[in-house]
Amino acid sequence: MERLLASKTATMRDVAGLARVSVQTVSCVVNRTGTISPETRERVWNAIEQLNYRRDPIARSMRTRQTRLIGLLVLDITNPVHSIIASAVEACSFAEDYKVVLYNVGEDVQREREYLAAAAEGLIDGLIIVNTTDREDTTTFLKNEKVAAVLIDCLATTTIPTVAVDNVKAAYLATRHLIEQGHRRITHISGSATNLMAQQRQQGYEQAMADYGLTYRKVLVARSQQWHYRAGYESMQELLHDDGLPTAIFAASDLMAIGAYRAIAEAGLRVPDDVSVVGFDDIEAASYAVPALTTIRQPFAEIAAKAVSLLLQLIGGEDPEITQILLPPELIVRQSTREV
Amino acid sequence: MERLLASKTATMRDVAGLARVSVQTVSCVVNRTGTISPETRERVWNAIEQLNYRRDPIARSMRTRQTRLIGLLVLDITNPVHSIIASAVEACSFAEDYKVVLYNVGEDVQREREYLAAAAEGLIDGLIIVNTTDREDTTTFLKNEKVAAVLIDCLATTTIPTVAVDNVKAAYLATRHLIEQGHRRITHISGSATNLMAQQRQQGYEQAMADYGLTYRKVLVARSQQWHYRAGYESMQELLHDDGLPTAIFAASDLMAIGAYRAIAEAGLRVPDDVSVVGFDDIEAASYAVPALTTIRQPFAEIAAKAVSLLLQLIGGEDPEITQILLPPELIVRQSTREV
DNA sequence: CTGAAAGCGCTTACAG
């Protein structure tokens, strides 16, 4: 207690006292509002420097009723896709003088609930949700509690603004690429049974197969560790134990594609000689894999930028016109696919 | 403005009014402090539910002078090492009812400065710094501003608590493993010229070489993208253009090792047949690489747990006895190294 | 077991 008092930092009052002005003059100087004469301003800045004064953000928030804090609720920050988005969201927020509080859900659904509740308390001005389990009650909760929120890679809902890559089209591009290379037996390794992104990617795959008159369909669904190496590895192993190995794999994430690489190598087979592989995301690992992975590029920076911009509009009380943003994917052809 | 007023949420006063008690009774009920009769408590809880009241964390912080917010200043959240640490720090903090605000520096040193200043403002109760550029002035600043801080993978300083793996020992283990397999010409690919972690790893390499009477020394230093794929890739390319290719590589990060894999493959060579490779970190990518990467395992969960625990002690005004924590590394032997 | 009062450090109308 004594220690705390001893290390007590200067307040606006202290500055005002030293500069011989009122606190609101100090406030005006600090916030560059109002009209303060150059001499007074000078005196105030000197006092600020002398006392090493810093404006207390909590007191400020208390008064302004905004914290300039954005919540970022991600499924799993150790997933490169999410950390790239987190990095981009953080950069955009920083540019707008907002800070990011990180809510990492992990595989623990309870955590999501608690964080959602915390978000409603008012610590944050708004929330960006990335690819967490999409449940209707989440969106209902956000609506009821009136928390400004934007969804990235989540449940499509018309009540809450959403940003994502066009997953159906992306998966279509990936599958078509394989078909055009002459592949007929193409298996899809899906990221999750319940995740909407996964469902849309599967849909794109099936649509492409149908459009080209291919009746073969095989979809393996990860049982553990959504989108991760292990999911791709295990699915591929399963496939290898089957009789008829496909000539190509379309994995719903780069991580899963690389997991599949490993299972393929362990079986003594080679990519793309024995089986072609296409991934999804175009994270850095894709271009450094051997062979370099053909994949779908997601415009992460743009996704994050749109989400932040949308959220800031919401926070500002605006009603954004376009709230369902679908960004175009891009097929990146590398060395993991070949003509058959 | 009208809208905001209309959506105004309930305060303690409202609850007190409805429950016909004073605000401090509500406060006691909400915080489970003091002694409140069961009937009163019941009445208060009912009112809380009815009004959907949530305690305002800002007002609370204003009064208690603590925010229960921890700052996490990382060099680069897209680096798996950092995202793993971030994930673990977040989990530990969550368990202690602290939330994490993410400060991502990137390659922009200016960002670090601004975030450091923000940390001193009092938004956060304490700061964990992960592997940012180690400069004396940072520690001086933290000391002067009296911000509770713990360093992970940073500058060793006696003034601020530090947690890291024993890098010298770890690098020694990695190098010795190669030496014991008969390698004599072992090149080290370093993560950075200025980063202390990188320096210590280099030191461990050199020490092992010296201890075994090997005079060969070759250290390549990444010029861009600290610790990343590209750094390892470029260094390895450089090496391949040289005359005498070493028989083994010790890379200071798994990402760089995998980057080296790619350069090796592009040169038509194979791991470990033509060159053995050891990494550092044991991120998931290491075990899924082909061939699976021999590496040094860092105890990430423990590192994060110790850091959070240390920080919480600091925040609580305690003076932790042991402030320089060095955790033991573990050599994980996989398929990327072979006897020669 | 419960209430009245002060105050955390700011900002925001408003007055002069």
Place this chain on the structure above:
DNA sequence: CTGAAAGCGCTTACAG
């Protein structure tokens, strides 16, 4: 161009 006052929503002694 500058100051006096109210108040944001809590918690913390203190009184009863």
